[in-house]
Amino acid sequence: MESAIAQTHEYLADRLQVTVDEARKILNLHYRNGVRRHKRVNSRLVLRGTGIELESLAPFPISSADRVDAHLDVDTVLRDTLADLRYALLARYGARRRWDEVAAELSRSKDSLRMASKRELDRLRSKLGTNKNGSKSGPR
Amino acid sequence: MVNFQDFLEDDDNDTALFERLQEQVLKNCPNPERVGCPSHATLEAFVESPAGVTLEDLNELHILKCAECTRDLIELRRKRESRNPDTI
Numbered sequence: 001m002e003s004a005i006a007q008t009h010e011y012l013a014d015r016l017q018v019t020v021d022e023a024r025k026i027l028n029l030h031y032r033n034g035v036r037r038h039k040r041v042n043s044r045l046v047l048r049g050t051g052i053e054l055e056s057l058a059p060f061p062i063s064s065a066d067r068v069d070a071h072l073d074v075d076t077v078l079r080d081t082l083a084d085l086r087y088a089l090l091a092r093y094g095a096r097r098r099w100d101e102v103a104a105e106l107s108r109s110k111d112s113l114r115m116a117s118k119r120e121l122d123r124l125r126s127k128l129g130t131n132k133n134g135s136k137s138g139p140r
Numbered sequence: 141m142v143n144f145q146d147f148l149e150d151d152d153n154d155t156a157l158f159e160r161l162q163e164q165v166l167k168n169c170p171n172p173e174r175v176g177c178p179s180h181a182t183l184e185a186f187v188e189s190p191a192g193v194t195l196e197d198l199n200e201l202h203i204l205k206c207a208e209c210t211r212d213l214i215e216l217r218r219k220r221e222s223r224n225p226d227t228i
Binding site for chain 2: 072074075078083086087089090091092093094095096097098099102105110114121124125128129
């Protein structure tokens with residue numbers, strides 16, 4: 001309210017004759033604007049998390065070309081991945097072993113291994129700009 | 141090289157994803173000084189029988205961050221496939 005009074009005082013400083021009603025309307029206008037401004041500032045959404053968590057919520061990355069050119073920080077992407085899943089990803093990547101072969105070496109089923117590594121695979125897809133059907137994601 | 145991304149769904153082995161990952165590593169992770177690379181023998185053993193090689197032997201995720209190791213692995217897989225055409 002103090003801010004609205006100060007703004008009204010400034011506004012009326014140059015005007016010679018103003019009725020009480022007019023002054024009241026101007027004061028009301030400045031007050032309502034101040035309240036709106038205050039609400040806008042306080043209503044901003046705040047993300048409490050990491051960028052990777054935000055990216056996992058986005059359906060498609062913005063530009064697949066940018067994704068391919070950007071350095072992929074696998075240490076961050078796989079920072080909390082268990083050792084056996086790391087091994088599985090390396091075996092798939094480096095030796096190109098099929099998931100069923102890797103699962104057999106880990107004494108697991110192929111489906112359980114793929115489900116367990118789903119988060120990592122989705123993170124990699126997101127970072128690489130690849131969606132689940134294998135195609136590159138482009139701008140909408 | 142077949143461009144899976146253009147016209148095929150990714151298969152059960154997520155082949156397109158790993159091909160894209162490989163492209164990314166080859167393009168963005170040069171390591172000409174071979175810093176932290178496992179030995180050629182280790183990479184060869186890994187391609188032939190991954191179960192016989194530990195994460196420590198591979199220096200953890202190093203091959204996902206090294207273009208030179210990735211090129212070595214591509215060549216080792218090619219040699220393996222030429223001996224055993226039925227393997228992927």
